[in-house]
Amino acid sequence: MELPKYHETFIPILETLNNKESLKSRELALQVRDKYYSDLPxxxxxxxxxxxxxxxIDRILWGKSYLKMAKFVSYPQRGMVQMTEKGKKALEIGELPLEQLQNDPDFINHRESVKSKKENDVELDKINVENASPQDLIDSGFSDIETEVKTELLERLKEIDPYYFEKVILILLKKMGYGDYVETSKSGDGGIDGIINEDKLGLEKIYTQAKRYNENKVREKDIRNFIGAMSGDTSKGVFITTSTFDDSAVKKAREAHHTIILIDGAKLVDLMHQYNVGVQVKTVYEVKEVDNDFFEGE
Known part of the structure; x- marks a missing residue:
């Protein structure tokens, strides 16, 4: 007998959520354990x-996370889990293989929304476990955890108050090494959400605009208004959104006389993860190797 793999908990999770309005994540995991795996040693x-x-419990919670990525379950409120109509249909079929979930359009879109745009990214999701080195497996595991954290972080950003989102952006830029920042008035700010100092002395200023969008893309008009709102004391701006920029917006920013940096949702959570804004270190792992210098004195 052995413990189930995380993907083998998909159907038990859905069955446990069936006919329930919602369950706390921890309570869900405990119920799945007690109902389906209590006969294990x-x-x-x-x-x-x-x-x-x-x-x-950890594997059941990972199973829940993967079901969430593919929209078989949802989080109606913080810490709660609920089965969706899509989940009910999967439960009626009675099986949900891992390969099917990984090829699901919702799952693919969810992963792509925060996928790093580094040119030489390794496709760790498709790693062959049997042929992988221990280091490959470690890298793959860290990649999975990082992706899950970033997707959850992006979802939280899309839910928070728009004014607080503007402040989060200023906090991030401060963590990145820029100088002090000033939040603009919430009325009549002319499309400027904040002003940050490019240097510690405040000799150069950068204007910021933060748009907390769920699905809507930032368009050319938004960039044009942002440029128009920038006063004569700066020619630099950063436009941040939780969604993406359409082609016309990117073109407008590129061709502007001002220097306009565009940060979409994927890049935003990359930066927040890198500079520990909105996240915290959960666990530190140590990987050791033999110190050959220690034995040089033999």
Whole structure:
């Protein structure tokens, strides 16, 4: 007997959520464990990860996360899980293989929304476990965790108050090493949400515009209005959104006499993750190797 893989918990999770309005994440995991896996040996049920987490509960929670990415479940409010109509249809079929979920359009779109745009990204999601080195597996695991954190972070950004979102952007830029910032008035700000100092002394200023969009793309008109709102004391601006920029907006920013930097949702969560804004370190792993210098004195 062995513990189920995380993808083997998909149907048990959906069955547990069936006919329920919603469940807390932790309560869901416990109910799945007790209903479907209580006959496993106690040593398996109590098995821990190196960081002390229960392995089975951790896998069930990962199963829930993957179902969320593909919209088989939703989070109606913080910490709560609810089955969607799509999840009900999958439950009627009675099976949901991992390959099917990974090829689901909603899952693909969800992953792509925060995927790094580095030119030489390794396709860690498609790693062949049997032929992978231990380092490959570590990198793949970290990639999966990072993607999950970024997708959740982007969702949270899309839910927060628009004014607070503007402040989050200023906090991020401050963490990135820019100088002090000033929040503009919420009425009559002319399309400028904040003013940051490019240097510590405030000799150069950068104007910011933050748009908290769910699906709508930033368009050329938005960029044009932003440029028009910039006063004569600066020619630099940063336009940030939780969504994306359409081609006309990108073209307008590129051709402007001002220097306009565009940051979309994927780049935004990359920066927040890198500079620890809105996230915190959960676990630190140490990987050790033999110190050959230690044995030089033999």
């Amino acid at each position: 106690r040593e398996l049920l109590n098995q821990k990860t190196r960081t002390g987490a229960n392995v089975l």
